[in-house]
Amino acid sequence: MNRHNVLLAVLVSAVALLGLFAWHSQQIQQTPIADANVYAMDQDLSLEERIIHLPEDGHDYHVSVFVHDDWEKRPDERRLVAWWDADPRLSQVRSQVHFHVYPKSDPIYEERFAQYIQVLPAVVIQDPEGSVWHKESGAAVSRSANELGDRVARIFRRPCPCPQPSPEPVPDPTPTPPVPIPDINIDVGPNVPPQPEFPWLIAVIVVVVCFGGTLLLTLKQEIDSA
């Protein structure tokens, strides 16, 4: 090993380190554009801090009512939708599930349900995993709010046959037990976006690899030529 080899290894390591610095500064330079926007926007927004209650409803069931586009002109379908507001049992269920009314032209119906629910109107109850626990459609749709309430109540009372995850059987029409809603602090105040830290560990590894690698390569070349 001579002095030239060591110098070359130092040079290679320095170039690699410079490359790493350049990359890191490029990463940092990408954020100031956002910073500027943030600052300008914050001046216009209220600076008060807001605490927003975000619903913890990821495990709620989905109740979907599928109707024709002119459902408001069809007495049976209008009643079917209205029951979920007017009937005490159904409105209680509605308040504790994800409730959807899908007219036939709704893109979600067309893309996701049309092949499965072809006869309207229909009521479908799914658990959070998508498993269909209840479906009634066409002539089989409940003829009264009481009948629908009974059917819905039976759904949520039925013991679960699923392996995991599975809905819990409950003694009343409540589909899921109430879950405490955690607060998440959503601030509207001035904000300094975090900058990416310089990857010192990677820098050390790069220097060691470059230095050692260059030395080994040059030594190998010397041995080969000798």
Place this chain on the structure above:
Amino acid sequence: MKHAFILVLLLCVGLAGCDVQIGEDPICPGPDCPVDQGDCPVPLLLPVDLPEALRCQNYAGGSCMHASLISVFRWQGLHEMADWWRANYSGPESVLGLAQKAKRFPWLKYAYTSSGDADFLEWCSRTRRGAAIHYYPNHAVTFCGYEGSDAILLDNNRTGRLIRIDKSQFLREWRGYGGYALTVVYSPTPPRPWVPQH
């Protein structure tokens, strides 16, 4: 000597070129599987599983943030709002700009973070709502939630496939881009229907 220079060159190229890891599409049983099959192999698909036809593509020469939010609107059933937003807003935008615009609609329920709060994204994933986020240099995408140890993103410049990124890497980079996310608070689309053998 020649080898040493090649080594330096490779290192420089490697360091300058690394951005994000774009993996394969998430594994799912496909659109035809879950319906009436009796035994769906994957009970839960992606938290945000927006049909491809409803994914909003970037428009007007660069409206990525608006497009990202429009996909969130559609996923949560706000189709009229999505159409209105698409017709009336375009061009570069930030999450705070979205929040400012959303504030003009008193009935619209929305939530956002501007402090890189990972709990907010966890909530967006856990409740299957998704979010519009800053990601990539001067770009925005739709956050579709977490699946296992990966984050799933929908890029409005390439809506045909989803992007899978290691969660810790994603969070690090998301914070690097400012840590912004905004979503609306409505019911997400039901999961794909399937009928178990009760």
